[in-house]
Amino acid sequence: MELPEILFNPLVRSVIGLCLMGVVFVGAMAAVWFERKLSADIQQRYGPMRVGPHGLFQLVADAIKLFTKEDIIPKNADRLLFVSAPIVLMGSVFLMLVAIPFGAVIIDGESYPIAATEMDVSVLYIEAMSAISIIGIFMVAYSANNKYSVLGAFRNFARMIGYEVPLGICVVSVAIMAGSLNIVEIAEAQSPLWFIVKQPLGFIVFFIALMADMGRLPFDQNESEEELIAGWMTEYTSMRFGYCFFAEYIHLILGSMILTLLFLGGWNLPAVLTATPILGLILPTAFFLLKVALVILGIIAIRWAVPRFRIDQVVDLSWKRLLPLSLLNLGWVIGLGLLGV
Amino acid sequence: MSEIIDISNIIYSYIPVAIILVVALVMPPMTMFLVKTLSPRSRSAAKYSTYEAGSLPIGDARIQFNVEYYLYAIAFVLFDIEVLFLYPWATIFQGHGITQIATVEMLVFIFVVLFGYVYLLKKEALKWMM
Structure with missing residues (x-):
């Protein structure tokens, strides 16, 4: 059985991409609910319980609330930057999403990734688009002309540029091992053995750098609500705040997907399991999304178990620990490659 | 077709x-x-003022920032461009005849950049002093 040719048409793929946007929006709402419930469990509270069973529709209620709140642009703010900053943030996460496969269908041993597009350099592209969010966050803070925002944005800048480098070196290590910059080929190169086994050090460095890149606690110095109100988005109200907030959660989901694709084997399963047509359609994607959910669970659990680091500790961690470690991992990968493993 | x-x-x-x-x-x-x-919608002057823990905002938030940020920025540009040079080499590392020479060249390149990194550390350019 062959896939119909229309599925390779770019316009049809764009429609698939729009559907994936919807999926990731719902996923972000689910992640917010999940985080609130999990944090409540960790702190022996109930969390949201009123709206729907176990507060499942709390986020719908929150969304309605955000839509009916007044949109305030402060007098001292730079209006143009203030209005366009959420667009940059949304553009960053959605352009990341275009190249990320959300799973794959396997038909007759041939796998077709479920993604909006296929690129030869998708890892490089995803990393570039992810880095645009620094500009978005800085625009949010600088336009608002609020001291808390600007403090948060400076911390964000200092942190993000530090973690971009180890992140990039780990991606290069993975690309060397897979022999490709295409995220689909990287996922498929881990068919018998995941890269977390072949380069555990790279996984640890990448995971920490990714957490810092997504601004998850212990690396949320740009937000640190106990000292900076809401950090970089202090002045934002209604859905403008909603977009900044959702961009972070979408980044969390997409980051977990990238981690799963680069180190945790993607959707690869033993060929026996995907031999029958129906299992081949469902199992790889289900397995992939299960792993993504477990990664998100881990990241959220870490948030409620570790206190926030000081900004100088964070910057030192990236430049003085993770950068040498990532280079060490690169050397390890080169060594393995030269030995022909 | x-x-x-x-x-x-x-x-x-x-x-x-x-x-x-x-x-x-x-x-x-x-x-x-x-x-x-x-x-x-409701208008009042206080609503459109910048939030500063309840008091009137003092001065502008867009201040001159510390010069040490530039050191980090320069170090970032340096290392990020190093990583960019690694990308094309990463794809040809396996299964190509020119691999050996390219790898030696890359190792020399990484070594030179590492030398710069050690220099930065010794000069305490990457020390947070704010």
């Missing part, structure tokens, strides 16, 4: 990128229009 419009073509693979970009650009303004129609 001389020309098939296929996603695997390098130009066509960027069409979804362009379309999603347009959607991402249009979505926030449309939402804000919806918010404007749905939300109540």
